[in-house]
Amino acid sequence: MHAHNIHVIPTGKYGWVVEVEGEDEASAEYLTQDQAVAAGTEKAKEDGVELFVHGRDGKIRECNTCIKDSQKIKG
Template sequence: MPGKNIHVLPAGDQGWAVAVEGTDGATTHYPSQEEAIAAGTEKAKQDKVELLIHGRDGQ
């Protein structure tokens, strides 16, 4: 079974979120996009999946 990709998404008042595809509530929040990208990069490397970085508009 292939791994589930990691997404860095805007999270409104909570800053930025690192979320695993297909999971409910399995997100971690960070105050800045840079911190979220750093954490997401490590997680994606460990899981051997892709990191998808979204902009402020969620795209």
């Protein structure tokens, strides 16, 4: 099964959610963006996908490509 990218987006007046593309519901809700980014990064690394961090305005302000440890290039 193909893994889908992950987005950290604002929710309501306060709070942040981690959403996986293609899923109807957010995986979790957090009080701070930092908490949501940490959780989203962990999930993105597990799945080997990209993490998109959105600002309060909804625009993407950061994008990180996360690879699984087993995919790291040895050098």
